[in-house]
Amino acid sequence: MGASPGTLIADPSAKQSALNLTLISPDACEFINNASLDDVAAACEQWPLIWLDCVGLADIALIEEIGNIFSLHTLALEDVVNAGQRPKAEFFDDHAFFVLSMIDDAKSARYEQISFFFGENFVVTFQEREGDPFEPVRQRIRISNPSRLRHRKADYLAYALIDAVVDSYFPIVDATGDKVDAIENELLNAQPQPRPKEHIGELHGLRRATNLLKRTLWPLRDALTTLIRSDAAFISAETKVYLNDTLDHAIRLTETVESQRETMIGLIEMQLSLSQARTNExxxxxxxxxxxxxxxxxxxxxxxxxxxxxxxxxxxxxxxxxxxxxxxxxxxxxxxxxxxxxx
Known part of the structure; x- marks a missing residue:
């Protein structure tokens, strides 16, 4: 509060930072866990495409040095360390910045902010803590030829990572839909002794979770649209075709969440009506x-x-x-x- 624009201030609860480096070429790939800044600097000179994943946002000096290596804009870095940003896409001279929320623990539906920087030959991601949906992407990188991730540039790798984040929402949304359907079936086939308090409490909990999903997914559509419509030289027309598919997924998720929300509101009203009818009886x-x-x-x-x-x-x-x-x-x-x- 009151600091000059671009000043990086770590959250007191932020996790300790660690670097994971993925080095990619058409003929080979290499994964370096707990990499150093020297490893990063050397990789920039030797490999045609690198993906640097910074897990944890506590080390401000490290984040600033990463910004210096890749010439990342300080205002975007400020958004990285200030978690809770609205999904958005921003463009600078030689790189783009994209931020959204992702689910890093499917069982507890735990959210965290993830930030992407990508240019001609690099992708840099910043996560709040360990846990991400990127293992399928890493597996695709490990696969030998043919592999699009080995032969294409950073924009396609960034697309693959963003698409993995968006697709990670489907199991959560589907699980919520199954719960709503189960409650609806139980209400419609209610026994003489329904469980109004249990149903109402469960429905309100699901509706809160659905509202959070809606707030997360709705602005994501606008951010993806901005990314697709950009005229940045480092985003190819072919990659934009793939990003359009990711946008379709985001739209479908948003529509599904909105439909579930309306169904839950209807079920809550129906439960209240059933309870009132039972009382009247x-x-x-x-x-x-x-x-x-x-x-x-x-x-x-x-x-x-x-x-x-x-x-x-x-x-x-x-x-x-x-x-x-x-x-x-x-x-x-x-x-x-x-x-x-x-x-």
């Missing part, structure tokens, strides 16, 4: 019972008054006659309620 039964007993209570009150000259007070058949009359009144009320379809 119970109140109706209690009202009918009360309506039957009101005249009986009235008769019992009349005959229970201890006056000396009450009719039939000393009759031998007075008690059974009173019970029989009250039973007749109760039966008559039940018949009347059934004819009126109140029961």
């Amino acid at each position: 119970i109140i109706g039964v209690l009202t009918i019972v009360s309506a039957i007993f009101i005249p009986l209570t009235f008769l019992a009150g009349i005959w229970g008054m201890n006056f000396d000259h009450m009719p039939e007070l000393k009759s031998a058949y007075g008690y059974p006659a009173a019970l029989g009359f009250m039973a007749l009144v109760a039966v008559a009320l039940v018949v009347i309620f059934k004819r009126r379809k109140w029961l």
